[in-house]
Amino acid sequence: MFFSLAAVEVGTHLYWTFAGFTVHGQVLLVTWLVIATILAIAIAGTLKLEQIPKGLQNFVESVFEYVAGIAKDQIGEYEYRPWIPYIGTLFLFIFVANWYGALVPWKLIELPEGELAAPTNDINTTVALSLLTSISYFYAGLSKKGLGFFARYISPTPIFLPINILEDFTKPLSLSFRLFGNILADEIVVSVLCLLVPLFIPLPVMVLGLFASSVQALVFSTLSAAYIGESLE
Numbered sequence: 001m002f003f004s005l006a007a008v009e010v011g012t013h014l015y016w017t018f019a020g021f022t023v024h025g026q027v028l029l030v031t032w033l034v035i036a037t038i039l040a041i042a043i044a045g046t047l048k049l050e051q052i053p054k055g056l057q058n059f060v061e062s063v064f065e066y067v068a069g070i071a072k073d074q075i076g077e078y079e080y081r082p083w084i085p086y087i088g089t090l091f092l093f094i095f096v097a098n099w100y101g102a103l104v105p106w107k108l109i110e111l112p113e114g115e116l117a118a119p120t121n122d123i124n125t126t127v128a129l130s131l132l133t134s135i136s137y138f139y140a141g142l143s144k145k146g147l148g149f150f151a152r153y154i155s156p157t158p159i160f161l162p163i164n165i166l167e168d169f170t171k172p173l174s175l176s177f178r179l180f181g182n183i184l185a186d187e188i189v190v191s192v193l194c195l196l197v198p199l200f201i202p203l204p205v206m207v208l209g210l211f212a213s214s215v216q217a218l219v220f221s222t223l224s225a226a227y228i229g230e231s232l233e
Helices: 025-046 055-075 081-103 123-154 158-196 202-232
Strands: 015-018 021-024
Touching (some): 081 123, 123 158, 158 202
16 A cells, blocks of 8 residues: 655656555655764764764754754744754754755665655645644644643634635645745756756756755744744744
8 A cells, every 4th residue: 555645746656665655765865864863863962962062962962053044033932842842853864865866966876766865855845844834833732721722723713714714734745845836946957957967067956956945944944933923822
């Protein structure tokens, strides 16, 4: 049986089957590499903590302060701390995944089917991340306000009930398709330019792709934090 979060597929894929579930093998391979990279840097940077941070510890603490700033700005000074791990995980996973897709020449690694690429250029990955944000959004609101959270759907007047319900459906859709579309488009543009003009033109486009990849990680995590902050208001 095949389960997928969306039916959009580009090209061919390497499929694996586990306990009746079919998954994209090449997406899982790079996803595991991204997770391993983040864990390795986090562990190495916190093995020997010093009062005055330097080197890798200083880098890890700077990243933590950055993602904590995102959560604080969007959620609020008094309620942001429990959400730092989630917002930070989103930002780091998307950032590292996008950079792996932009920097590593995955096409040199041959697979039986499909090819390795950034996990975020697969619609199933971006939809899964967006659904996690939606679950967090409802959890935050219900944990603070209880069933009174649903009163927002008839605020300021019951006339807005359909619009408010539709808004909660469009949030994960916009998050997932924005990230998926930008990353996939960037990789397609670089691939086409490498075929047409293989020496000089792709380089500035790749640099621009790195910048765009970083911005997409920031946008996704910032909007996720903003949605959670909205449910806590």
